[in-house]
Amino acid sequence: MMTKATTIQAHMAPLNTEAEDALRSGVGAAAMLGREKAEALLALPDEQLGRLFKLGISQVIDLAGLITFDRAAPAADRERKRPGRGRTVVRDTAENSHSFDFDQRASPGRALVESGKLLPAAKVWEGLDMTRQGLNKAVASGRIFTVDVGAVQYYPAFYLARDVDRKTLAKITQLLGSLPGWSKWQFFTTPKASLGNITPLKALSRGKVDQVAKAAAAFAER
Template sequence: MAAVAAVLFDPAAAAALLEIPDAELGRLFKIRLMQIAGLSTVLDPDGDLSRRPSRPAWNKVKRGSERGKSARHVLVAKGKLLHLTDFLAASGISEHRLAKDVAARRLFSVQIGRDACYPAFFLVDELDRKALAKVSRRLGNVAGWRKWKFFTTPKTTLGNSTPLQALMRGDAKQVLRSAAAFADK
């Protein structure tokens, strides 16, 4: 379907894509898929535009339960959380830089078993990355899964939007206030 859309939308661009070596095209395609998965987390944190559950998807995650494990793995399967190698490839940063950003709390990871996974929303071009980093820092020592909960849960103080959606609208100051209140709980 993507190939048909490319040809119909812009035949010259489709021809240019054919000139890219297969491995490079595949790599670029995967990176773009990871970025789109991050955007889908911003636009639709529950992952289903047609049906709104009474509780957000993260709320079904219970530590140590089979249900929680599968819910967390679903977030990886949907590309909303990325394993280290995928996150590094899509972000274009080094492992050393990632470690510095995590240590400075500019971004965070969540644990799934022994693996650290990184939210794909950190790859979204439509978000102000400096504002996103400030909010992540403002959350301080809050555990990764609680940070995930903060970013993906609608807040009445943000007009029933998630902090990610509010950041996309440019409401960084309000999201920072909300993050400070959340971190103090």
């Protein structure tokens, strides 16, 4: 007797090696969500699930070249002492808050945390001279976004930068709407041809507010 999975597989075209490896990784990630969430995905129509999955990939694909998972790292390398642990460094400029060199074996986002490009909530509300409740309201209104590193939420250090007007940065963040946090990070830190091949953060520091606003609106509608 054929199972549902066998029936579906029988109707699918063969995959190339890269696509098959990527699909296996995606299925493995879905399995880690837990049974309830995995079943919620299975309940979606095939066309909708495929479309949403492709949309999500398209929004974060630029990050794929910068971040890799810790699958190939030797145990000794993973356990080695990392410099700067326990110390937070806030950069003086928005541009410096995203320029980093990833260890190709680093877990996603961990290098950003250790280098001070991502900050815990307490550092941010202190740096912005606001209360914890005020920071939560800023996130809820879309003026500030967070990213997940493991099970912990962090905030981009560029919200504390001195070379970009904070109100302007908040308005640009709101234009990105309900995109995932890492997609918003990608927008702010990736050079764009429409901005003269510089990042939106750098463009904002040079006063190109209207151009960045248009880029943000277009990015949110992709």
